[in-house]
Amino acid sequence: MTEREPMGTLKEKASTDGDGRSLANPSDVAVRIYHSDDTAASACEPVMFEMAEENCMQSQGLIKGLLPESPLSLLVGESQTGKSGIAIEMAACVSSGFPFLGLEVSQTPVVYLVGEGSRDKFMNRVTAVRRRFETERRGQMQAAFLHGHFDLVRNVGSVVDAAYSCASxxxxxxxxxxxxxxxxxxSSMSLGTPENTPEGMGAILAGLGRLSSSLDASVLALHHPALGNKKDGPKRLPRGHGSLYALCDACLYADGKVLSIVKTRDDDPSLVLGYKRRTVYLARSSTYVVDLDETAATAKPSNVSNDMKVYSELVGNPNYRNLREIAVRVGLAPGSVSNALGRLANEGYVRKTGEGKKARFEPLARVALPLAA
Structure with missing residues (x-):
């Protein structure tokens, strides 16, 4: 376990509210929102240095090989596949310094905002994980969990205030x-916003960007997958406009048994982690926690589909559009690339212009992620 180096400087905030009450107890945050000013230090200040190897910024990420330090990462999965359980386990491991499913973490406190489902059921999951850390792992979770109604588009200021109060x-x-x-x-924090349009997704991305820059923290957003007929095709992409997938630094996919990497900029995309949900009985109810399941991981050694490879290359390399050039870059046969492009076009992720040798392919992603609102 290594301690996380700060991404930047966050402006100090008073640790008491207007009535002089201390905010040191995270339970205070759950019953009241404390307002912050808009003058928090920006993470966009330029850094000047010589291009020498010893000056290169090194980071293993929040979870080594899986979750980078990034303004936006995604965890995608259908309902009832354990997304929230995985995210709670991530929060517990990162905040305590305990390895996540066997992977080394960089320890840092975590703020967890939940905007859907029953507050009692969610807190039962948190309680089960906390008890396991205190009894089995002898660790201390440095995390604040806040359940409420949040809107990243129409009322992003209150979301930032709530998160800032938890962080304080x-x-x-x-x-x-x-x-x-x-x-x-x-989706629960952008209700009513058309996520399939560039304008709607742009507004959602602006809210996420403001949340990240205001706290100078990485953001992991849980989301549902796009509709599709192919299990290994576009269904593993996040739902909504393609700019969401294009602008995230990492996209993870949970299918109920395996946690895999759909997109990554620096890590090994073939990493696969098997997991299983284990029932835990509390005083008056039951819930589940997430455990490592090595048999599930070995049964499925790789799930980076051709569709994901082709789409990632189209988004990340805008200088080529010819089918054969794409095939060379992704290391696939032209026929496989053609089939992948056809599926992506049918799902609305790629636009095709021209026919035959003059055919060109364009990813439908045109919105830039604003780092500050």
Missing amino acids: ALRGRYGKRAGLVIVDTL
Whole structure:
């Protein structure tokens, strides 16, 4: 376990509210929202240095090989596949420094915002994980969990205020700045916003960008997959406009048994983690926690589909559009690339112009992620 280096400087905030009450107790955050000013230090200030190897910024990510330090990462999965359980386990491991499903983490406090489902059921899951850490792992979770109604588009200021208050409470108690904010789920915090349009998704991305820059923290958003008929095709992409997938630095997919990497910029995309949900009985109810399942991982050694490879290359390399050039870049046969492009075009992720040798393919992603609103 290594301690996370700060991404930047977060402006200090007073640890008391207007009535002089201390915010050091995270339970205070759940009953009241404390307002912050809009003058938090920006993470966009230029850094000047010579291009020498010793000056290169090194980071293993929040979870080594899986979750980078990034303004936006995604965890995608259908309902009832354990997305929230995985995210809670991530929050517990990252905030305590305990390995996540066997992977090394960079310890940092975590703010977890949940906007859907029953508050009692969600807190039961958190309680089960906390008890396991206290008894089995002898660790301390440095995390704040807040359930409520949040809107990243129409009322992003209150979302930032709530997250900032949680981060201030964590800093007052542990003396460290929160380095990760988890949004559960993206759709519940953007109700009524047309996520399939560039304008709608642009507004959602602006809210996520403001959340990340205001707290100077990485953001992991939970989301549902796009509709599709192919299990290994476009269904693993996040639902909504293609700019969401194009602008995230990492996209993880949970299918109920395996957690795999759909997109990554620096890590190994073939990494696969098997997991299983284990029932835990509390005093008056039952819930589940997520455990490592090595048999599930070995049964499915790779799930990076041709569709994902082709789409990622189209988005990340805008200088070529010819089918054969794409095939060379992704290392697939032209026929496989052609089939993948056809499926992506049918699902609305790629636009085709021309026919035959003059055919060109364009990813439908045109919105830039604003780092500050």
